[in-house]
Amino acid sequence: xxxxxxxxxxxxxxxxxxxxxxxxxAQESPLEKFFVDQLKDIYYAxxxxxxxxxxxxxxxxxxxxxxxxxxxxxxxxxxxxxLEKVFKMIQQEPEGEKCEAMDGLVREAQTIISxxxxxxxxxxxxxxxxxxxxxxxxxxxxGGLVQLxxxxxxxxAADILEKTLVEEEDTDQQLTxxxxxxxxxxxxNEGGYSWEKQQQTEQNVNA
Ligand code: FE
Ligand code: FE
Numbered sequence: 022x023x024x025x026x027x028x029x030x031x032x033x034x035x036x037x038x039x040x041x042x043x044x045x046x047a048q049e050s051p052l053e054k055f056f057v058d059q060l061k062d063i064y065y066a067x068x069x070x071x072x073x074x075x076x077x078x079x080x081x082x083x084x085x086x087x088x089x090x091x092x093x094x095x096x097x098x099x100x101x102x103x104l105e106k107v108f109k110m111i112q113q114e115p116e117g118e119k120c121e122a123m124d125g126l127v128r129e130a131q132t133i134i135s136x137x138x139x140x141x142x143x144x145x146x147x148x149x150x151x152x153x154x155x156x157x158x159x160x161x162x163x164g165g166l167v168q169l170x171x172x173x174x175x176x177x178a179a180d181i182l183e184k185t186l187v188e189e190e191d192t193d194q195q196l197t198x199x200x201x202x203x204x205x206x207x208x209x210n211e212g213g214y215s216w217e218k219q220q221q222t223e224q225n226v227n228a
Contacts, residue, residue: 056169057113063162064104065117070097070155073127077152080134082145085199090152093192100185107170107178126155142208149200156193163189 049057074097078090108115130151137144163186170179 052169052173053111056166056173057111058118059162059166059169060104060107060113061116061118062120062123063159063166064101064108064115066120066123066159066162067097067100067104068117069120069123069127071101073130076134077130077148080139080144081148082140082142083199083204085202086145086148086204089192089195089199093152096188096192100188103181103185107181110175110178122158123155126151126158129154141211142204143211145204146200146208149196149204153193153196156189156196159189160186160193 071094074090074094078087078094081087081090105115130148133144133147133151137147163182167179167182167186170176170182
């Protein structure tokens, strides 16, 4: 594969450009730095989820969804602990870094709660999709982290991250299963569609 050259037409050979202060520590490679940044991103995200999932659980209409959120809350506590283990393995202090994407997804879930009526299936159908967006963000991040860890020879860290990845994937599938079980169908029964009403009006006018 061809490597892109920088503006001077030369390749960044050393990969060590920039600050030379290292506080007695070996300097991070650019890939290592990216890996650590992603760890901080998902560490922050998981912590935000520890606050958001209980609200989603309380807002849920059905017991199925409530249980799913409860289970995933417990898993999320383990996700945080696993990340702390990985930070330790690479001699880093566990630290979060504000993740705008996760903040946005959490806000979206909050909006759903405020814009849907309590005790409706429509709320659950919408909450499931909001939760799945969160899972997909996590799946993308953990999937990438596992591969980077393997690339960098951090096999133990890759194993740990993979455990979380599998749980995120299982949660995503479980949410699909719950939605398709009866929630989506019952949500549909909560009201007709505006486009159908529109058609009826048109038929009445034309009759
Ligand atoms: Fe997680
Ligand atoms: Fe998750």
